[in-house]
Amino acid sequence: MKLALLPLLALTLHGQTDWPMFGHDAGNLRYSPLKQINPRNVGQLKLAWKFDTEAAAPAPPSPPGAETVPGETPRRPRARRSESVPLVIGGVLYMSTAFNRVVALEPETGKKLWEYESAHTPALRGIAYWGGTKDLPPQIVFGTADGFLISLNAKTGKPVAGFGNEGMVNLKAGVTDHFPNARLSMSSPPTIYKDLAITGSSPGEMPERSASGDVRAWDMHTGKLVWTFHTIPRPGEPLHETWTDGEWENRSGVNSWGISSIDVERGLLFLPIGTPNNDFYGGDRKGLNLYGSSLVALDAGTGKLKWFFQTTHHDNWDYDLTAAPALISVKRGGRNIPAVAQSTKQGYLFILDRITGKPLYDVKEVAVPNDNPLPGDSSWPTQPIPVKPPALARTSFRAEEIATVTPEHEKYCRALMAREGGALTGGPYAQYGPKLRVIFPSWTGGNNWGGTSFDPGLGYIFVNTKSLANFNKMILSADGKRYVRVGPDDPPLNMGDYFWDGTKRWPCQQPPWGELSAVNVNTGEIAWRVPLGSFEELDKLGVPKTGTPTTNGGSIATAGGLVFIGATIDGKFRAFNSRDGKEVWVVDQNADANSIPITYQGKDGKQYVAIFAAGGEHKENVTGRLFVYALP
Secondary structure, eight states: OOGGGHHHHHHHHHTTTSBOSTTSSTTOOOEEOOOSSOTTTGGGOEEEEEEETTTTSOOOOOOTTOOOOTTOOOOOOOOOOOOOBOEEETTEEEEEOTTSEEEEEOTTTOOEEEEEEOSSOBOTTBOEEEOOOSSSOOEEEEEBTTSEEEEEETTTOOBOTTTTBTTEEETTTTTSTTOTTOOOBOOSOOEEETTEEEEOOBOOSOOSBSSOOOEEEEETTTOOEEEEEOSSOOTTSTTGGGSOTTTTTTBOBOOOOSOOEEETTTTEEEEEOOOBSSSSOOTTSOSOOTTTTEEEEEETTTOOEEEEEESSSSOOSOOOOOSOOEEEEEEETTEEEEEEEEEOTTSOEEEEETTTOOBSSOEEEEEOOOOSOOTTOOOOSEEEEESSSOOSSOOOBOGGGBOOSSHHHHHHHHHHHTGGGOOBOBOSSOOOOSSOEEESSBTTBSSOTTOEEEETTTTEEEEEEEOOOEEEEEEEOTTSSSEEEEOOSSOOTTOTTBSEETTTTEESBSSOOEEEEEEETTTTEEEEEEEOOOOHHHHHTTOOOOOOOOOSOOEEEETTSEEEEOOSTTSEEEEEETTTOOEEEEEEOSSOOOSOOEEEEOTTSOEEEEEEEOOTTOTTOSSOEEEEEEOO
8 A cells, every 4th residue: 555545544444433623624625524413313413512712812911021010910812703613533522712722622521632823814614634654643634724734743733844834835825926915825624645745725705806716736745836727718728719818827815715625436526617807897708708607527646637627607796616526326227426516605506427527307407588688797697507406596686576574675675676766677687787786596595605515315415505696786997907795875774785674684685585405306396404503582572583694604415324513603502313304403602613513422422413513693602613512
């Protein structure tokens, strides 16, 4: 056996009882074989321990020469947003926190084993683990918000001196040379393949010409660059001709800021790729804009293109592909077909042959009207829409579908619709333009980076979605160079981008507003579909369960027959029966779980379920807390 395969084998063995990587396994199925907790006993789950990331952040010493007030406590580091997904490997729980820290904890008790403090904010969604070699220790590797890749000794929490410059690689080198002030960050953990750490990036939504969104692979032994994949094909590369008039040059966006997946057996890397900048106006980027808003398959060892599938042509909706592609198996005609399932912000689920990229269920190019045109832009006349499965979130709206959950809310929403002479409706792929419009889904989805989980025994893939619209129009920017997206004139309080009452956070179309669905991948049919989340005020009025607009978190599935998920704006954590979607457990955490749960077995033989939650409208916890549950 090659030494490079040893870390993968170690993670495979750990994966039986641990949670060794973001999606549990390299294919991001988010399925655990643990079954101690099941629908019959899940109601007995109790909080085993919790870890407050703020408590883990001691007040820093005052800087030299600073004046201090007697008795005054120095201020803590500023809390930053976090969507951290912990890892559990070999009896240790690792996670990044909102206070520029990575910690190692005892997974049965939360006792701190080590803590690393950095001047660089860890990526929002957490960290990755590399199993090391006979000469190098196992390592925790993560990107940062300011464009570094950092590797720590997993046993000590100390930077690995031989990796880059004292444990750090500068990801901006060679990318921002022409744009020294450009943003280049990482918002998700790197993907580990053999001895490579593969990184995407977040160059921001603006400007159009800035740092590229290229995907790169780094040698875990040295931190040196191994390969680069240009997400916008350059001269001499396949499909460069889809860009014209130099519009590709220094184009930003077209980046992989979400989670990628690895087919270890075949050495294939699956990348979800986002929208070109500018997100909502394509006047200076005519055509398909490849590989924008595409699922791209590469040779993981070399970065060479295998195939691609574009899910939105000439994307003017910010319908980035963000969720981890799920490497599932589809049963058809007595054989198992290796497949990849890609959930989208549009609310569609594309199921493709993993080897060829061809759809396993029909995908039709559907004509979409350009009924709200913008000067200088040329929208693409069709968009790919799968016949199976059907849309899992609302993709259209008519005025008669206004919400009627209460008379007051109906009045509010009808007045909103009447703004500026009456807002346009339509869909799917209703165009943003100079006329105020309701557009489903919004730029946040649908489904977002929280993605899917999969139960291979049932053949069910689980997708959480929100049905929330943008309520926007496009106006000319102050410099007259582009069109920008804005809300209505004099918008209601807290409305923001959305077609809702932002104070109550109630959408303005008929419910459901948030759902959890199970799709049978062997038939393409929906097995079950239930509302996800609730509003206490509406519950008291006897309104049937509406679901809530979900956060961007997601679910996990277990061999115990359960789907665990937070991902709602009601501060609760839930479990559902995998077979029928019945809600079998709920706990009020008083904090929104904008993250993904994990489950693992402790050294004490207990199965634990953990989820990181932070803030929302719930005031008890504004910085982040890890909640860990077990049976009594």
